[in-house]
Amino acid sequence: MSWNRKFDKPITLPDGRAIRTLKEAGEYLLQLPKKKHDHPAVQAAAEALQVVVEHGAPPMIAEIGMRKMLSAIGSRKP
Template structure:
């Protein structure tokens, strides 16, 4: 396996629409095939920048995977996104 190039594979394939993105090339083709309106969204632009950085500079493939996963999951909130807070105790001032 080379340390650069489109043929590098992700540690964990990405499942999208019933198919798997196994290599950086698969992810690049998926992003390129998106409709223009979707393709131009900031999330996908960031994912493509991360993908190109990994391909051209030989960075970790996890960086590209994170970019693609963030773009795929945009708008979804995490189940524990809001911190849990305890109810404030009610105190009474006694004079």
């Protein structure tokens, strides 16, 4: 599956920006502060994204992971 695949609905970040593609989701995860990389919700979002891209799972899986991660870490900025 392509990293350019779009989510059904954009994911609005706390700062007002929107994540529209799997690639943007991956880039967001990579720019999080290092101390957040070990958070279980961040790990779960990264794993969900990997499953979607590498195994062709529905993008909704990564979307749910990203939304749960944003809720769990309460990030205002990456």
